[in-house]
Amino acid sequence: MAEGATATARNNGQAMAVALTGVGVAFRLAGGGVYTAVERATLNVADGEFVAIVGPTGCGKSTLLNIAAGLMPPSAGGVDIFGTSLAALNRQAGYLFQADALFPWKTALENVAIGLETAGTPQAEARARAQSWLTRVGLGSFGDRYPHMLSGGQRKRVGLAQVLIRDPKILLMDEPFGPLDAQTRQIMGNLLLDLWNADRKAVLFVTHDLEEAIALSDRVVIMSAGPAARVIGDWRVPLARPRDISEVRLDPAFHELHREIWHMLKAEVIKGYAQTEGV
Amino acid sequence: MRRVQLIVLQVLVAVVSIALWHALTTYPIFGRTLLPPFFFSNPLDVAQQVVAWFASGVIWKHLWVTLIEALLAFVIGSVGGVLVGFWFARQPRVAAVFDPYVKMVNALPRVVLAPIFTLWLGLGIWSKVALGVTLVFFIVFFNVYQGVKEVSPTVLANARMLGMSERQLMRHVYWPSALSWMFSSLHTSVGFAVVGAVVGEYLGSAAGLGYLIQQAEGVFDVAGVFAGMFVLAAFVIVIDTLVTMVEKRLLVWRPAVGEGRP
Ligand SMILES: Nc1ncnc2c1ncn2[C@@H]1O[C@H](COP(=O)(O)OP(=O)(O)O)[C@@H](O)[C@H]1O
Ligand SMILES: [Mg+2]
Numbered sequence: 001m002a003e004g005a006t007a008t009a010r011n012n013g014q015a016m017a018v019a020l021t022g023v024g025v026a027f028r029l030a031g032g033g034v035y036t037a038v039e040r041a042t043l044n045v046a047d048g049e050f051v052a053i054v055g056p057t058g059c060g061k062s063t064l065l066n067i068a069a070g071l072m073p074p075s076a077g078g079v080d081i082f083g084t085s086l087a088a089l090n091r092q093a094g095y096l097f098q099a100d101a102l103f104p105w106k107t108a109l110e111n112v113a114i115g116l117e118t119a120g121t122p123q124a125e126a127r128a129r130a131q132s133w134l135t136r137v138g139l140g141s142f143g144d145r146y147p148h149m150l151s152g153g154q155r156k157r158v159g160l161a162q163v164l165i166r167d168p169k170i171l172l173m174d175e176p177f178g179p180l181d182a183q184t185r186q187i188m189g190n191l192l193l194d195l196w197n198a199d200r201k202a203v204l205f206v207t208h209d210l211e212e213a214i215a216l217s218d219r220v221v222i223m224s225a226g227p228a229a230r231v232i233g234d235w236r237v238p239l240a241r242p243r244d245i246s247e248v249r250l251d252p253a254f255h256e257l258h259r260e261i262w263h264m265l266k267a268e269v270i271k272g273y274a275q276t277e278g279v
Numbered sequence: 280m281r282r283v284q285l286i287v288l289q290v291l292v293a294v295v296s297i298a299l300w301h302a303l304t305t306y307p308i309f310g311r312t313l314l315p316p317f318f319f320s321n322p323l324d325v326a327q328q329v330v331a332w333f334a335s336g337v338i339w340k341h342l343w344v345t346l347i348e349a350l351l352a353f354v355i356g357s358v359g360g361v362l363v364g365f366w367f368a369r370q371p372r373v374a375a376v377f378d379p380y381v382k383m384v385n386a387l388p389r390v391v392l393a394p395i396f397t398l399w400l401g402l403g404i405w406s407k408v409a410l411g412v413t414l415v416f417f418i419v420f421f422n423v424y425q426g427v428k429e430v431s432p433t434v435l436a437n438a439r440m441l442g443m444s445e446r447q448l449m450r451h452v453y454w455p456s457a458l459s460w461m462f463s464s465l466h467t468s469v470g471f472a473v474v475g476a477v478v479g480e481y482l483g484s485a486a487g488l489g490y491l492i493q494q495a496e497g498v499f500d501v502a503g504v505f506a507g508m509f510v511l512a513a514f515v516i517v518i519d520t521l522v523t524m525v526e527k528r529l530l531v532w533r534p535a536v537g538e539g540r541p
Contacts, residue, residue: 069436069440071439071440089439089440095436095437095440097433098433100431101437102434102437103434103452103455104434104533105455105456106451106532107532115442118442118443118447119442146531147532162441163441
């Protein structure tokens with residue numbers, strides 16, 4: 001247990017895709033105080049590795065992703081992306097946000113194409129490639145719909161295409177399937193695994209659903225309840241790939257691991273509740 | 280069926296009101312006319328006046344003048360409001376410095392400016408345009424300012440992660456957001472452009488619907504005043520319908536009010 005937490009930023013001489021080392025995050029509160037959300041969090045993601053972060057609500061999962069994305073600097077510790085210290089926006093990462101982040105004034109097709117257009121791809125070519133990405137996520141005939149005309153699951157698919165079309169080396173995903181119903185989550189999970197299997201990006205996947213975390217990832221990382229949340233557990237998932245989300249849940253190894261992790265997570269979830277209720 | 284029913288009821292309201300108006304100004308009740316025609320005219324006289332205006336064609340000139348004034352006020356006020364709104368929203372320091380003055384000017388009843396504009400710009404259309412601009416500008420300004428400020432932080436973060444430069448952020452994020460806020464106040468700002476024009480004409484001019492009403496009032500021609508009001512109301516409804524059409528075209532990406540997400 002806790003093997004990855006002690007791993008160094010190098011893996012067989014190859015630089016880690018994402019290496020958070022002793023990261024701390026403190027928020028200045030409006031009242032004048034300081035809230036230490038995360039303290040001395042250390043987390044590595046190797047190239048091509050799919051890592052899930054699980055932790056109680058409010059422990060700082062989104063905050064860690066924002067730091068890996070370079071959207072905010074850590075107040076302590078360091079962030080290295082492929083061996084280079086991150087100082088500004090992480091240009092190698094694609095970020096699928098927790099909240100709705102599509103441009104409401106753009107159609108699904110325009111939303112997907114925009115990431116190429118900003119990089120200077122001619123509009124016609126960007127649109128053609130966006131169309132093929134929409135088809136890959138199963139929305140080939142929805143290109144001219146605006147986000148408000150799509151269901152929650154469809155919006156997440158557009159968001160996925162929007163991020164993947166730029167072919168980022170690192171994929172950051174913040175509870176992407178959180179608001180979806182159980183069936184849609186499974187379908188989306190399988191879609192994600194299919195897409196990921198094609199070129200194996202480094203993935204940092206935040207979820208509050210332990211089953212989803214185990215079913216999808218190579219490693220599951222557990223965070224403690226805040227304040228001063230840390231990475232307290234790190235498990236390798238011994239399930240073969242390629243996987244099918246619904247089948248993998250029947251595997252005895254899955255249950256074994258789930259029981260083991262849940263034992264630790266339960267205590268943190270209870271702590272997390274006590275803290276949020278106490279505030 | 281429901282739609283037809285609605286229209287029938289709407290027409291009914293007009294018919295009953297006009298019938299009441301006609302009856303009360305024409306037939307004495309217990310020896311007294313409740314609405315003396317001298318003050319309230321009557322529907323027939325008003326209709327005759329309207330018909331006469333259109334038949335002789337004099338009305339077109341006045342409508343045209345009012346339309347041009349309102350249009351200029353709308354365009355100039357909107358362009359100014361968009362530019363300053365953008366500028367203030369992107370430069371919080373400038374906004375903070377000017378904040379008390381913006382509030383001060385906005386709190387001022389604009390009618391008191393009309394004589395000054397007449398003094399500065401004469402009796403022609405420009406004093407009316409200026410009055411309309413002071414009304415339109417602030418509505419557009421506040422909406423654009425809000426629109427730029429209230430862009431969802433997630434959408435903004437997403438745009439940056441998708442590699443947008445400052446210029447691309449302007450074009451693909453701030454600008455559409457500001458425009459959507461501006462368009463949501465389109466009815467109000469267009470309405471105020473017309474108000475500025477008509478009030479300006481009323482206070483001193485040589486042409487326009489406001490002038491027509493003011494002239495009739497000057498000679499106690501109540502039928503003329505009412506006729507002017509009806510033409511003005513019809514004019515505003517036509518413009519409002521056009522605005523609704525433009526709005527529908529431009530804001531296709533927004534859910535209709537009350538429409539739930541599928
Ligand atoms: N801008 C902020 N100011 C103060 N506190 C914040 C801010 N952003 C997040 N927090 C706090 O930091 C903690 C972690 O937040 P977050 O990363 O969003 O949690 P989650 O694990 O649910 O994604 C929470 O307790 C939250 O209240
Ligand atoms: Mg979160």
